[in-house]
Amino acid sequence: MNNGLRVAAVVVTYNRLPLLQQCLAALKAQTVPPAAVWVIDNASTDGTREAVLALDWPELIYRNTGSNLGGAGGFACGMQQAASAGYDALWVMDDDTLPEPKALEMLLRADHALQGRYGWLSSRALAPDGTDQPMNRQRITPYTDLPDYEGGCLPAVMASFVSLFVRQERIRRFGLPIAEFFIWSDDWEYTRRISREEPCYVIPGSRVVHAMQNPGTVNIATDIPARWERYRYFYRNDVVLYRREGVRGWLWLLAKDLWHTLQVLRDRRGQRRKRICIIWKGFAAGVRFHPPISYLP
Numbered sequence: 001m002n003n004g005l006r007v008a009a010v011v012v013t014y015n016r017l018p019l020l021q022q023c024l025a026a027l028k029a030q031t032v033p034p035a036a037v038w039v040i041d042n043a044s045t046d047g048t049r050e051a052v053l054a055l056d057w058p059e060l061i062y063r064n065t066g067s068n069l070g071g072a073g074g075f076a077c078g079m080q081q082a083a084s085a086g087y088d089a090l091w092v093m094d095d096d097t098l099p100e101p102k103a104l105e106m107l108l109r110a111d112h113a114l115q116g117r118y119g120w121l122s123s124r125a126l127a128p129d130g131t132d133q134p135m136n137r138q139r140i141t142p143y144t145d146l147p148d149y150e151g152g153c154l155p156a157v158m159a160s161f162v163s164l165f166v167r168q169e170r171i172r173r174f175g176l177p178i179a180e181f182f183i184w185s186d187d188w189e190y191t192r193r194i195s196r197e198e199p200c201y202v203i204p205g206s207r208v209v210h211a212m213q214n215p216g217t218v219n220i221a222t223d224i225p226a227r228w229e230r231y232r233y234f235y236r237n238d239v240v241l242y243r244r245e246g247v248r249g250w251l252w253l254l255a256k257d258l259w260h261t262l263q264v265l266r267d268r269r270g271q272r273r274k275r276i277c278i279i280w281k282g283f284a285a286g287v288r289f290h291p292p293i294s295y296l297p
Helices: 017-028 048-054 072-083 102-112 168-174 186-195 231-243 246-266 272-288
Strands: 007-013 036-041 062-064 087-093 098-099 121-124 139-141 155-157 163-168 201-209
Touching: 007 017, 007 072, 007 102, 017 036, 017 048, 017 098, 036 048, 036 072, 036 098, 048 062, 062 072, 072 087, 072 168, 072 186, 087 098, 087 102, 087 168, 102 121, 102 201, 139 155, 163 168, 163 186, 168 186, 186 201, 186 231, 231 246, 231 272, 246 272
Parallel strands: 007 036, 007 087, 036 062, 121 201
Antiparallel strands: 087 163, 098 201, 121 163, 155 201
């Protein structure tokens, strides 16, 4: 079943060739294959370009962004190019997403059942051990995770870019992800932008493995030191996301950032002052941050 839709998979990658190769193999093994696979390479230096171009796969389209635009910039670039090329729908994912063989088929079945009347569809993301991946659990409100995956089509308001299915007309209406986010919260913001106006759904029968290198929730108090610096994007971008929710959104932001601050104070790995500064400087930057939304030409 493909519903007559020409679907393009959009995969953003950066210096993770072994994972990208697994992702591409999983896409090629789909029971209903996408019409094309767009690899958006954020200027990898690990041989990604040469490896992808060497593949004998006519439906594979390689694009190099020329510099590292981050996940947000890569998705904005890839979705703009693929949607402008005329595909009816995009299936978006990171390079460490490994779709099970029926992942796309189940999304298309849901699209058919819903007659295209939705904002987006999202897959169930699993860890390599088969448990649910906590970072990718969708939300039924901006503050509440989906409690379980019981059912065939579950309403949700926020989802990650680890297997997101969206029709071209929704991209034209709602625009592209905010490239200026660079990393983190770009997917939450984008899916919430759409769900504020249209019903959106999780399709538990569409399953992917998210083979992420640093599993767990996003929190500077618990993450590894090598990733602390990038958290300035997370705390900044979340302000853009939650201030749209009004007073409750601001209260949520303050409560979350205060909780993370207390967790940092309890953490024995040191550099507490540095990490707390990242949290609150990120928050202050977010108050001043008003990035534009770009649309398809």
